[in-house]
Amino acid sequence: MPLETCSMILRHRRAALALGAAALTVLGGWASTAAAFPNYPITEGQRRTANEVAQAGVPLSELAPDAPDAYVVKRGDTLWDISKLFLRRPWRWPELWGMNMAQIRNPHLIYPGQRLVLVRKDGRAYLQFDDQPGVVKLSPRARASDVDGGAIAAIPLHLIQPFLNDAVVLDGNEFETAPRIVAGREGRVLLGRGDSAYVRGELTPRRDWRVFRNAKPLKDPVTAEVLGYEAAYVGSAEYVRAGSTVTAADGQTEIVPATFTLTTLRQEAGAGDRLAPTGPRDEPNFVPHAPAQPVxxxxxxxxxxxxxxxxxxxxxxxxxxxxxxxxxxxxxxxxxxxxxxxxxxxxxxxxxxxxxxxxxxxxxxxxxxxxxxxxxxxxxxxxxxxxxxxx
Structure with missing residues (x-):
């Protein structure tokens, strides 16, 4: 496939990812320009540190004792991993980025297959890409990816992905009045994936819902202040049928709960579990950095x-x-x-x-x-x- 065609496909697919869609990306052995990527969260303080380091490099004392002379980025590496290789303090990632800002304009544009070279000169250290032809060669090929363009992540995202949207802390215990599961089919107490759950409460006709266990208070261990209410994520459910009221043979009004199907579960659901609408998924772009103020x-x-x-x-x-x-x-x-x-x-x-x-x-x-x-x-x-x- 010609290089121009690969570049065109890559641009379109990255645009789709910027909108939150999963896409196939073409992984080459090159670093693309920053303009093809979403704007990542780089603070002014981080940029200032990087600019300062870019002018003079990093003192050799800031390097890790066994910092390698060169390193080829591997699939599965993170920015944190690479920072640990070269620096004593991996959270000081702007220094790694700023060692050569002319080439590493954005730390998120570091790819598997790229070769990083550490240059030591006059008591300072500089990090740069090795652009010599033939050093690393990867043939362009299509692969499924949920990482932007195949660039390495800042930290191991798979460890926190389940918590980005499903772990919830509320200012008040809003779940006390949220729709709740009142029963399962055929009197089941514990409900699994694919089971029907009957729900009572104020519902909107949305298809996708999340299921939570009753929220517990989070207390400050120092002041005993209630900081919020943590709702444990149980799973997800799909809205099937609205509830209603019917008149029984004896003339009494009976409540018919809404019907849901449990689609994914982390633990078994049951009566008393609460439901909340599924919101938009966050697209994390993490940049490890130390707080600017004391904590x-x-x-x-x-x-x-x-x-x-x-x-x-x-x-x-x-x-x-x-x-x-x-x-x-x-x-x-x-x-x-x-x-x-x-x-x-x-x-x-x-x-x-x-x-x-x-x-x-x-x-x-x-x-x-x-x-x-x-x-x-x-x-x-x-x-x-x-x-x-x-x-």
């Missing part, structure tokens, strides 16, 4: 009612939109230091050991007073009450 927060809950969590699990923290949190913020999570007794001291002095960082969080969904975060790393289990700060 003093704490872990509120472990998603799924666990007592502790490890790497790749989800937690809620007591900082949200009102506190300046943004999707993409990277935070350090700290374990509160223990209180011990100095047994060699005749007065038996009580000591408070220092708080120690033991992991990193990546904020990916922000509500007014609460945010969800992915545990990127954890040396020990993360628990409710653990503090989180800027890295």
């Amino acid at each position: 003093q927060g704490a872990v509120v809950s472990i998603y799924g009612d666990g007592l502790s969590a490890g790497q790749n699990q989800i937690v809620a923290i007591n900082r949200g939109r009102r506190d300046g949190m943004e999707a993409g913020h990277v935070l350090a999570v700290l374990r509160t230091g223990e209180r011990v007794t100095d047994r060699e001291d005749p007065a038996r002095a009580q000591l408070k050991l220092p708080d120690e960082a033991h992991g990193q969080l990546f904020v990916f969904r922000v509500f007014e007073r609460v945010s969800y975060a992915l545990i990127l790393t954890a040396q020990t289990a993360v628990r409710v009450g653990d503090r989180c700060t800027q890295p």
Whole structure:
């Protein structure tokens, strides 16, 4: 296929993705211009850092001890992975991007097959693409993709994709009055995929609905303030038939609930579960970055009612939109230091050991007073009450 034809197809398909549609993309071994892509969220602070680094490079002291001289981007890599290879602090991704802004104009335009070369000169480091012909050669081919043009993602999106729209935190417990499942066919208590669910409540004739378990309050572990109500996602349902009222033989009015079919489930549904209309799907464009202002927060809950969590699990923290949190913020999570007794001291002095960082969080969904975060790393289990700060 001629290169001009490939480029034309690529432009059209990327435009479709920008509208939120799944498309087939043509993956070549080249980097396309930024104009062919949607505008990704790059803050002024990140751009300023990148511009500063672009002028002078990065001090060698900022490089990871075992930073490679060259690296070929692989399918499945993320911007976070590559940042860790070259930099001591991977959340400082603008420095990786800014090492050579002339070539890496947008960190989202880094593709599998591209070769990144680290240049060290006069105590500074610069990152650039190796454009020598024949270094890396990938034949254009069609493949199904839900990633924009095959460019690498900032973080492992598959870990948080289910939570982008389905995890909900409400300011008030609105689900108390939402439509609810009152029964299943033939008296079934637990309902599975494909089962009918009978629903009572105020409904609009929309086809697609989400099913949630009754919301639980999220309390600040420090102040005990109720920050919101977390509704656990159960699955999805399809509207089949409207409810009605009928007159029985004895003249009494009877309520006939609406009928739904359960289409996908994460757990079995049952009477009392609530329904909400399905909203538009978010198209995430995450850019890992440290908060511009100091953060003093704490872990509120472990998603799924666990007592502790490890790497790749989800937690809620007591900082949200009102506190300046943004999707993409990277935070350090700290374990509160223990209180011990100095047994060699005749007065038996009580000591408070220092708080120690033991992991990193990546904020990916922000509500007014609460945010969800992915545990990127954890040396020990993360628990409710653990503090989180800027890295």
